[in-house]
Structure formats: C-alpha cells, structure tokens
Amino acid sequence: MNGKEATIKLGNAILTHVTPLLFVKGSEEDGYEVLNNATGGFVDTGKSKLLVTNAHVVQAFDEKLRAETALKLVIGSAGKAFAVDRSWLKDHYKKPDLKLDLATFALPEDFDISRFGKAFYRPASWPPERAKSGDFIVIAGYPGGHRTQAGTTATMRTNVIADPVSTVNDVVFVLADESAERTLVKVDPSLGDLGQFGGMSGSPAFRFRQDGEYDLVGFLNETHEGLNAQVRAVHADFIREDGNLDYGLLPY
Numbered sequence: 001m002n003g004k005e006a007t008i009k010l011g012n013a014i015l016t017h018v019t020p021l022l023f024v025k026g027s028e029e030d031g032y033e034v035l036n037n038a039t040g041g042f043v044d045t046g047k048s049k050l051l052v053t054n055a056h057v058v059q060a061f062d063e064k065l066r067a068e069t070a071l072k073l074v075i076g077s078a079g080k081a082f083a084v085d086r087s088w089l090k091d092h093y094k095k096p097d098l099k100l101d102l103a104t105f106a107l108p109e110d111f112d113i114s115r116f117g118k119a120f121y122r123p124a125s126w127p128p129e130r131a132k133s134g135d136f137i138v139i140a141g142y143p144g145g146h147r148t149q150a151g152t153t154a155t156m157r158t159n160v161i162a163d164p165v166s167t168v169n170d171v172v173f174v175l176a177d178e179s180a181e182r183t184l185v186k187v188d189p190s191l192g193d194l195g196q197f198g199g200m201s202g203s204p205a206f207r208f209r210q211d212g213e214y215d216l217v218g219f220l221n222e223t224h225e226g227l228n229a230q231v232r233a234v235h236a237d238f239i240r241e242d243g244n245l246d247y248g249l250l251p252y
Contacts, residue, residue: 013138014214015158016207017042017121021053021202022074022081023061035064035071039141041204041219042113043236044120048243051075051084053202054221054234055093058103063191073223080116100171100250101221101234104243121204121216127172127237131173131207131217135165139175139220139231161231171238172252173218175231204209207231228233 021040026032038060040053065071072083084105092103113120120189131137132208139161163175201221206214219234 003212014121014204015140016117016119017216018140018142018158018204019051019075019118020118020199021057021084022076023064024072024074024081024083025043025070035068037059037142037199038201039199039203039220040075041202041216042118042120043216043239044122045126045202045239045241045243046122047121047126047241048090048104049109049111050090050239051088051105051107052204052219052239053103053105054101054219055103056098056101057202058089058092058219059096059178068249075116082116091245094244098221099252100238100245100247102219102238104239104245106243126241127239128216130235130237131165131168131205131233133165133168135174135206135207135217136162137165137217138162138208138214139203139205139233141200141202141220143199161185163231167232170223170249172232172234175233204236 005131007182019040019042021038022034023036024032024034029183038053038057040051040057043050043052061071061073073086075082075084088105088107090106093100096214140158147168161175165173166176200223201222204216205218205220207217208214216236218236220231222232223229238246
C-alpha cells in the first residue's frame with residue numbers, strides 16, 4: 001500500500017464522523033442554492049451528542065443570514081439533507097478575536113444520525129488527551145472548491161490531510177509541512193488541482209496510533225496559502241462533557 005492509498009484508507013475510517021455543513025438559500029418552489037460550506041464533526045461525550053464546528057463558521061452564517069433571511073444551515077450526506085435548528089446552538093465563542101474558535105450544537109436525543117450514513121465519535125472518556133509534537137494526525141473535510149451543484153443537488157467531495165504535529169501551544173496545534181512532504185489526497189481522482197482548503201473549517205482532527213485506532217484531538221480552524229501551508233487545529237478538550245466550552249482553559 002503506497003502513501004496515497006494509506007491516506008485514503010485512514011480518511012475513510014474517520015469520515016463516518018464528518019459532515020459537510022451547507023449554507024443553503026431558496027425554497028422548494030424557487031429551488032435551492034448552496035452559497036458556502038464548512039465542515040463539522042459528530043461527537044458523543046458520554047453526556048451530550050454534539051455537532052461541532054468553528055465559531056467563525058457560525059459568525060459567517062449569521063452575517064449572511066442578515067442579507068438572506070431564509071438562509072438555512074444544512075447537514076447533507078448520503079443523498080439526504082437536514083436543516084440544523086439554530087436553537088440547538090449550545091455554545092460558541094462570540095468575540096471577534098476568535099481566541100477559541102469552536103462552536104457546539106446539542107443534537108436532540110431522537111436525532112437519527114444513521115440515515116446520513118454517519119456515526120458519533122465516542123471516546124472511552126472525556127475530555128480527550130491533547131495532541132503532542134510528533135503525533136500523526138489525519139483530517140478529512142469538504143473543500144468548497146470541489147463542491148458542484150446540478151439543479152437542487154449539491155455534490156460534496158472530500159480532501160484528506162495526513163501530517164505529524166510540528167508545534168503545540170495552549171490553544172492550538174500546528175501541522176507544518178516544512179519539507180513539502182505532506183500527504184494530501186483528493187479522494188475523487190477526476191478532480192483537477194486540489195486548490196485551497198476553504199470549506200474544511202471545522203473538520204475534526206484525529207490522532208492515529210500504532211495499533212490503527214484513532215482519537216479525536218481537535219478541529220481544523222485555520223490554514224495559510226498553498227497546499228503545503230500550515231494547518232492549525234483547536235484542542236478538542238476545550239469542549240466540556242455538557243457541550244459548553246471551557247473558557248477557563250484559555251491562557252489569556
């Protein structure tokens with residue numbers, strides 16, 4: 001198995017916990033259009049079943065909602081779509097400085113995730129252990145540049161990033177491809193250039209262990225220009241078992 005095949009296999013292993021988040025405008029009568037998209041992760045802390053993404057995703061949605069009052073935030077997968085009720089928003093960092101770029105939605109107990117072909121990631125205990133320098137991280141998400149729409153149907157395609165952790169601080173960890181050796185794979189080989197990572201905001205990041213098992217460690221929240229640029233992810237342990245954010249962990 002070569003590096004590309006291995007990366008796709010690892011990405012497929014975690015995709016069951018990953019969903020596109022679509023900004024959808026329109027109506028059944030006039031048709032629907034996807035304006036933007038981000039990514040989110042399904043997490044079961046043991047006490048809360050959550051949809052997690054970035055705070056800047058929620059802020060961007062709210063900004064567009066002022067101009068498009070019928071705009072919906074939609075989970076889309078397996079040929080099905082479901083609007084996320086804004087009242088499910090459990091917590092998100094509200095300040096523009098985005099020091100803690102996380103947002104959590106508490107999903108109803110009767111929310112049937114299986115109809116989207118997805119499953120909650122549930123660790124043995126919560127909070128999860130933080131990523132450390134050298135840990136091997138796999139991130140899968142849905143870049144907007146590879147989204148296509150035909151009629152009312154949007155087709156989402158996955159990108160997978162696999163890299164070791166280069167640096168860690170009190171809020172984020174960084175994947176820096178300093179030697180331009182990053183394994184980054186387009187799962188659909190018919191696509192052209194991979195392009196930028198826009199749309200992958202909120203993608204859950206998993207640490208893979210030697211035994212092939214994986215642990216949630218964070219959520220991608222920032223990338224720089226270029227395919228070999230730094231990728232930053234917020235530590236997942238800022239999320240408490242009840243779905244609220246633990247602001248007391250912020251160092252400033």
